[in-house]
Amino acid sequence: MWKRKKKKTDLGKHPLETKDLSINEIRKAIHAFSDQKPAHVPLSVLIHEDLTLDYDLLAPYLHAQPSRPFYMSRETYELFEESDYELAKEIDxxxxxxxxxxxxxxxxxxxxxxxxxxxxxxxxKRLDLLHERPEREYYLTKEEFMITYKKPK
Structure with a gap:
């Protein structure tokens, strides 16, 4: 007859502590997220338009907010520190x-x-696919025709 009101809880709504996290800690969190996400959800959901990461989605794995930004290529899923932001944009x-x-x-x-x-x-450039010539060299890898800036051995 009378319905009880359910208590609303603020699970996961607490502000995260800001920590100086390493690129390896971010990488581990991304791998953990990737292992746990449903198969139909692409990894690109983690990447904002400006190539920053969605730390809200990574919060269960990081348990903190990074004190400095990290960037991820939308095309190669390679992770970059703040100093390599231009490289992340260029590789895409x-x-x-x-x-x-x-x-x-x-x-x-x-x-x-x-x-x-x-x-x-x-x-x-001949097919108007590239408007400016990059300063660094890129190489084609053996994995699914992905490129890399690291010279193969």
Whole structure:
């Protein structure tokens, strides 16, 4: 006859303590989130438009708010510290250009006969996929045609 009001609890609404977390601690939290998330949810839900991370989603794994920002590439899911923010933006631009080039040409935009598989910026610019030539070299990895800025051995 009379309905009882359910008590509303503020679980998870407490402000998190700010800590100086390392990039490895952030990386571990991202891996834990990835292992726990439903299969249909992409990892990109963690990444805001400005490439910062959604620390609310990582809170159950970090138990703190980082005192400095970290950034994650939306294309390669690589994690970067604040000093490498421009690299995070650039790697996304080049990866999107490489993906589009491969969709259009059905081949990788690498320098011919290059043992390191360096990305050929001329090929990307010729199709108007890249507007500025990056200062650093990028290389095509063996994993799903992803790029990296680290020179292969």
């Amino acid at each position: 631009i080049v990866q999107r250009a490489v993906d589009e080039y491969m969709k259009q040409q059905q081949e990788a935009p690498v320098i011919d006969d290059d043992p390191y598989k360096r990305i050929n910026y001329y090929k990307l």
